[in-house]
Amino acid sequence: MKLFWLVFILVPFYFGSNAQSVHNPFPQHIKYAKASIEPNRFSQSRLDHAIGIFYSEWKAHYIKTIPDKQESYVWFENKNDNKQSVSEGQGYGMIIVALMGGYDPLAKNTFNNLYRYFRAHPSNRGNHLMAWAQNTHDKDIDETSASDGDIDIAYSLLLANAQWGSKGSINYLQEAKTTIADIMRYDINRKTWSVLLSNAIEADSKDYFDTRSSDFMPADFKTFEQATGDTRWNQVIDNGYKLFNYMQTEYSPDAGLVPDFIIHLNKKPKPAPAHYLESVYDGDYNYNACRVPWRIATDYLLSGDARSKIFVQRINHWIRETTNNSTYNLSAGYTLAGDDIKDSHFEALSFITPFAVSAMVDKSNQQWLNSIWDYTVQFKLKDFDYYDNTVKMLNMLIISGNYWKP
Numbered sequence: 570m571k572l573f574w575l576v577f578i579l580v581p582f583y584f585g586s587n588a589q590s591v592h593n594p595f596p597q598h599i600k601y602a603k604a605s606i607e608p609n610r611f612s613q614s615r616l617d618h619a620i621g622i623f624y625s626e627w628k629a630h631y632i633k634t635i636p637d638k639q640e641s642y643v644w645f646e647n648k649n650d651n652k653q654s655v656s657e658g659q660g661y662g663m664i665i666v667a668l669m670g671g672y673d674p675l676a677k678n679t680f681n682n683l684y685r686y687f688r689a690h691p692s693n694r695g696n697h698l699m700a701w702a703q704n705t706h707d708k709d710i711d712e713t714s715a716s717d718g719d720i721d722i723a724y725s726l727l728l729a730n731a732q733w734g735s736k737g738s739i740n741y742l743q744e745a746k747t748t749i750a751d752i753m754r755y756d757i758n759r760k761t762w763s764v765l766l767s768n769a770i771e772a773d774s775k776d777y778f779d780t781r782s783s784d785f786m787p788a789d790f791k792t793f794e795q796a797t798g799d800t801r802w803n804q805v806i807d808n809g810y811k812l813f814n815y816m817q818t819e820y821s822p823d824a825g826l827v828p829d830f831i832i833h834l835n836k837k838p839k840p841a842p843a844h845y846l847e848s849v850y851d852g853d854y855n856y857n858a859c860r861v862p863w864r865i866a867t868d869y870l871l872s873g874d875a876r877s878k879i880f881v882q883r884i885n886h887w888i889r890e891t892t893n894n895s896t897y898n899l900s901a902g903y904t905l906a907g908d909d910i911k912d913s914h915f916e917a918l919s920f921i922t923p924f925a926v927s928a929m930v931d932k933s934n935q936q937w938l939n940s941i942w943d944y945t946v947q948f949k950l951k952d953f954d955y956y957d958n959t960v961k962m963l964n965m966l967i968i969s970g971n972y973w974k975p
Contacts, residue, residue, distance in 0.1 A: 591732050594671020596620075599973045602873035605929050607970050608942040616969040619946050624669055626950045627962050632662065634682060635707065640689055641682035642703070646955040653707065656699040656714060659687055660721025661959045667728035668966055668973070677733050680725075684739060687722055694768045695719075695751035697744070701767065713769035716756040716784045720764075723748040724789045724975075727796055731975035742796075749793045753801065761834045762801070762808040766846075778835040782816075782827045783860040785809040787868040787877065792974055810876045812838060813865070817883060824891075824907030825883030829857035840905065853910055854903040856956075859920045862927035863964055869930050870967070871974045881927040888924055889937050896921065896944040918957035921945060922964035929968065942968060 596617040601607075608616060633653075634641045643658035663683050670676040692698035693712035698719045700709040726745035735742040755768035758777060764784040770777055787806045794802035812834065816827045820840060830841035830851050840852035848855065862881055869877035887907055892898035901917035902910040925941035928934035945965070950958055966972045 591670040591676075592734070593732055593973060595669050596672075596969075596971050597973055598970050601870040601929070601970065604932060605870055606932050606935055606938060607929065608939050608968065609935065610939045610943065613970070616942075617971070620965050620969055620971065621672055623946075623950070623962060623965065624665070624673070627665075627958060628673070628679070630950060631658075631955060631959065632666075632679060632683075635686070638685075639682050640686040641679060642686045643683070643959070644955060645702075651704045652702050652710065653705045654686075655702045656687075656718025656722065657701075658718075658955060658959060659683060659699060660718045660725060661963060663687070663725030664721055664728060665959075665962055665966070667725050667732050668971065670732045677729075680729055681739060684726075684729075684744075692755075692768055695755040697748040697751045698755060698768055713767050714756070715767055716752070716764050717781070717786075719748065719752050719756055719768070720784070720786055720789050723752060724786075724792060727792055727975040746797055749797055749799075752793075753799065757801075757805060758834075759801075762804040763812065763834050764805070764809075776832070779830060779832045779841070780812075780834060781830055781857055782813075783829075783857045783864060785813065785861075786864050787874065788864075788871050788974065791868070791872060796975075810880070813880055814876075816840075817880065821905040821907070824854075824887040824903065824905065825880070826854040826887075826903060826905050826907065827858055827861055828852045828905060829855050850902060850910055852905075854905065855910070856902070856919065859902075859917075860923055860960070863923035863960075863967070866923075866927040866930055867967060867972070870926075870972075878930045881930055884924075885927055885931070885934055885937075889934070894937055894940070896940050899924070916948070918945065918948065918953055918961040922961050922968070925968050926964055938968075 631644045632641055633644045642654035643662035645652045645654050645658060663680060666676050666680045687699050690700045690703060690709055692700050692714040698714040699722060700712045701715040702710040704710055723745055726741045730741035756765050758765050761778060763780045766776060766781055790802045790806050813827060817825050828840035830845050831838050832841045833839060842852060843849040845851040862884055865877050866881045868874050891907055899921055900909040901915055901920050904910055922945055925938055928938040
């Protein structure tokens with residue numbers, strides 16, 4: 570038993586000692602914004618170890634390399650779908666691997682392979698945007714991009730530059746700047762300064778003034794502005810916060826939620842109707858909007874933006890009250906009124922872990938945050954699919970104080 574615990578403690582440090590040269594090796598233990606919190610039921614080393622173990626499992630299961638090529642992708646893992654990968658997952662994976670540099674001795678090589686796969690599948694508008702999905706024959710399903718995938722990929726390249734520098738075979742910083750420029754040109758509505766659903770949307774498209782709520786990533790946009798000097802990103806941030814405040818006030822005053830899709834931004838914004846794009850729940854808090862607490866709260870943690878804290882605290886108050894502070898009462902989907910949607914009474918980490926990130930903005934949520942962490946780490950990789958496990962991996966990095974801005 571003593572030998573077991575010795576190995577348990579030393580595994581992360583073994584990897585770190587054999588890692589490639591990095592500037593921000595995992596673990597980082599970032600000091601987030603004032604009054605923010607992290608789980609305090611366990612030591613920092615226990616939190617770090619849980620991440621290291623889960624990362625090793627996640628990487629082994631989801632990072633796939635193309636035979637005879639230096640290209641890797643994040644496996645979509647859906648037996649009922651013809652996709653092998655999507656740009657959303659590629660962005661998630663590139664961020665995760667960059668943050669785990671210094672723990673994973675092959676992180677830079679893996680990142681470069683993920684980068685080369687991204688570049689091997691360019692979009693048809695914006696050469697540095699990624700075609701949104703590939704089939705099991707490694708062919709693009711179509712050549713349009715998905716805005717969230719583009720944004721995360723750009724952010725990951727900035728992380729890679731901060732982690733390993735840009736003097737090697739890939740100029741991460743230049744690649745990031747070129748990708749950010751394409752995002753501004755093709756993924757941003759420059760009338761409402763909102764994020765378009767994809768680069769396929771043009772000014773005469775019927776959905777030009779529509780958006781996916783989870784594509785609003787203010788922490789990323791602040792980094793884009795700093796990296797490029799393009800102050801238009803501030804307009805995207807300001808207008809996004811105004812929109813979210815309006816949606817909370819008008820459509821979800823009790824729960825503080827936003828829907829998966831928001832339409833008519835140029836007139837009177839409102840939730841999308843059922844079957845707008847993906848499902849009957851397109852106007853509810855479902856599998857897209859479930860990421861919003863994580864995306865918005867991260868801005869407070871990294872920058873201290875008060876608008877972020879105000880927004881997520883409304884959600885925190887509601888979710889704690891509606892669950893009676895019990896993680897076992899969490900559901901996978903809600904109406905904007907805060908009621909469970911039909912068939913949502915099951916565990917889904919993509920809903921659970923973002924509530925932990927949002928809880929971090931204020932010490933009044935300490936026990937709730939501890940409970941969500943405990944609840945999350947008990948689940949095994951085999952219990953969930955690509956989406957839930959990958960959102961869990963990203964959110965664990967944030968929750969433990971190991972998410973940083975480049």
